[in-house]
Amino acid sequence: MTTAQQSAMQAVANQLPTSRLIEAVRFVGGAVLPPSENMARAALLTSYQEREGDDALDALMDEIGL
Amino acid sequence: MARKKPAAHLARDERPEFLALVAELADVPAEQFPALAKQAAEQYHDAVLAGHVDALDRAEDAYTALVYKLNGDSLRGCKADADSAGHVLARAVAAQPGQVPGWGQAGEFLLEVDGLRVWVVVPHHMLGNHRFCDFRAVDLDKPFVSETGYRSVTLTATSSIGETVDQAARREVLELIQAAGKLKTIEGEYVDRRGADKRPAWLVDALAGVRADGQLAMFGDAPKDPNAKAPLTNAQRQKAFRERKRAEKEAAKEEGLVSLSLGRDDLSYMWWAMSVFLTARRDLEHLKQPYVRERLAKIFGGLPFWTPDAIEKLDQDQGILNGEKRVESERKRGWEEYEKYRKIAAAQGKELAEARAEIERLKNGLQAIAAEVSGTPAPIGAAVSAAVPKADEVATLRRQVAALERENALLESERNKAHMAIGTWEQRLRAAGQSTDYRALPGEPGHVTVTPDKD
Numbered sequence: 001m002t003t004a005q006q007s008a009m010q011a012v013a014n015q016l017p018t019s020r021l022i023e024a025v026r027f028v029g030g031a032v033l034p035p036s037e038n039m040a041r042a043a044l045l046t047s048y049q050e051r052e053g054d055d056a057l058d059a060l061m062d063e064i065g066l
Numbered sequence: 067m068a069r070k071k072p073a074a075h076l077a078r079d080e081r082p083e084f085l086a087l088v089a090e091l092a093d094v095p096a097e098q099f100p101a102l103a104k105q106a107a108e109q110y111h112d113a114v115l116a117g118h119v120d121a122l123d124r125a126e127d128a129y130t131a132l133v134y135k136l137n138g139d140s141l142r143g144c145k146a147d148a149d150s151a152g153h154v155l156a157r158a159v160a161a162q163p164g165q166v167p168g169w170g171q172a173g174e175f176l177l178e179v180d181g182l183r184v185w186v187v188v189p190h191h192m193l194g195n196h197r198f199c200d201f202r203a204v205d206l207d208k209p210f211v212s213e214t215g216y217r218s219v220t221l222t223a224t225s226s227i228g229e230t231v232d233q234a235a236r237r238e239v240l241e242l243i244q245a246a247g248k249l250k251t252i253e254g255e256y257v258d259r260r261g262a263d264k265r266p267a268w269l270v271d272a273l274a275g276v277r278a279d280g281q282l283a284m285f286g287d288a289p290k291d292p293n294a295k296a297p298l299t300n301a302q303r304q305k306a307f308r309e310r311k312r313a314e315k316e317a318a319k320e321e322g323l324v325s326l327s328l329g330r331d332d333l334s335y336m337w338w339a340m341s342v343f344l345t346a347r348r349d350l351e352h353l354k355q356p357y358v359r360e361r362l363a364k365i366f367g368g369l370p371f372w373t374p375d376a377i378e379k380l381d382q383d384q385g386i387l388n389g390e391k392r393v394e395s396e397r398k399r400g401w402e403e404y405e406k407y408r409k410i411a412a413a414q415g416k417e418l419a420e421a422r423a424e425i426e427r428l429k430n431g432l433q434a435i436a437a438e439v440s441g442t443p444a445p446i447g448a449a450v451s452a453a454v455p456k457a458d459e460v461a462t463l464r465r466q467v468a469a470l471e472r473e474n475a476l477l478e479s480e481r482n483k484a485h486m487a488i489g490t491w492e493q494r495l496r497a498a499g500q501s502t503d504y505r506a507l508p509g510e511p512g513h514v515t516v517t518p519d520k521d
Contacts, residue, residue, distance in 0.1 A: 002499075002500060002501045002507055003501045003503065003507065004499060004500075004501070005369075005371050005380075006507075006508060008369050008371075009366055009369065012365060012366055012368070012369065013365070016365065020365075024361065024362070024365060027357075027358065027361055028358050028361070028362070029351065029354070029358075031348075031351035031354075033355070033358070034355075035380050035508060035509035036359075036362075036372075036377040036378075036380050036509065037355075037358055037359060037362060038508075039380075039508045039509065040362045040365070040366055044365075
């Protein structure tokens with residue numbers, strides 16, 4: 001995955017409403033995933049962190065067991 | 067008839083033979099004084115054992131001359147303080163604590179006479195004939211030669227000819243016992259004053275392996291360690307256990323913890339349950355994977371590269387893999403070039419050293435020939451010019467320098483070419499919208515996914 005692809009994924013994640021971000025992250029869970037899913041989860045979590053802060057991110061990651 | 071005038075007494079530092087010894091020390095550095103003092107003390111000891119009175123006096127004079135010189139050509143104040151010459155040399159000469167000193171030494175040792183253990187302290191008196199020794203009781207609960215547990219005696223070197231210090235001390239103890247008729251019990255006041263805790267470390271060590279009756283200590287006989295943990299009775303141990311448990315329970319209560327007592331079966335069951343849970347969870351994650359991909363496709367499916375084939379190959383981008391290969395091959399080639407020229411330079415250095423050695427050998431040979439022909443060695447300059455013409459040597463070295471400069475220029479141009487090639491590849495990658503980052507990108511082998519740190 002190139003930097004450009006990664007940026008494009010981040011841009012898509014930034015457009016999602018927070019509730020959908022949380023729902024998607026909970027569904028994906030904390031398991032070890034293939035590269036594409038892994039990067040998608042990272043993009044979702046980064047968006048969530050930018051909106052809600054570090055503590056909220058920690059709580060969400062604890063919840064999914066990551 | 068006129069009476070003969072009596073000989074006047076001369077102090078030691080006025081006697082010519084003593085002053086001659088002092089004069090001999092004029093050029094001796096002060097660092098050698100301790101060694102010389104030891105030597106004098108050994109001679110003194112040997113003289114006492116051999117009964118050689120003249121040697122005894124000479125050794126005493128030699129030692130005193132050292133003190134005299136070190137003290138600034140005077141004996142006055144030579145033991146004024148711990149750093150004075152008399153004490154400095156006495157410490158240098160002294161025996162190790164616990165070892166029987168020689169006649170010229172100060173020291174402390176343990177003496178056992180018919181079951182009576184005595185701590186003998188021999189001070190240093192600049193090798194004088196009289197030694198005021200201390201006899202101190204070791205076993206304060208047993209009779210001693212005095213009721214104070216202490217006795218000062220005088221050992222005289224000239225009266226102990228042929229005896230070592232411990233033999234003389236033993237004789238003194240036996241004479242004291244014989245004179246008193248029997249040993250005396252040490253009074254309580256002195257027992258307290260000379261308590262066992264006032265013993266020096268060497269004496270404690272010496273007593274550790276020996277019982278009061280002189281027998282070697284067996285297991286359990288050695289002195290008890292004062293810092294050892296005192297044994298508890300069963301009742302005390304149980305009480306301490308209950309108190310510890312109560313404290314733990316209260317601490318847990320404050321933290322909101324609940325303590326559970328688990329038996330072997332409980333623990334086995336718990337481990338089994340955890341194992342089942344983890345296995346089931348892993349299986350569920352595996353089953354869930356297609357649905358995860360489907361769900362993410364709903365979010366990211368609009369992206370041009372999010373197609374079923376492309377996302378499978380996200381970590382197999384050929385362009386990036388090729389770039390990595392090229393960087394690796396360039397790095398390897400650069401290293402090989404460096405190694406190659408390093409070896410060449412090392413070989414040339416070796417050749418140069420050999421050439422220099424040969425020149426040196428020829429110079430020496432020429433000198434030998436000149437010496438044989440004329441009877442005098444040829445000057446070095448002449449030998450050099452005759453052996454190797456100077457102009458030739460300079461020309462050789464110039465050729466070597468020119469060759470090295472050419473090799474360096476070649477190396478430099480190779481490196482520049484490599485830089486240009488990398489620049490071209492970077493431009494191509496940029497034009498194709500690809501990353502020029504040489505590190506592993508997400509989805510590529512060797513890439514480490516960095517997710518925001520929870521901590």
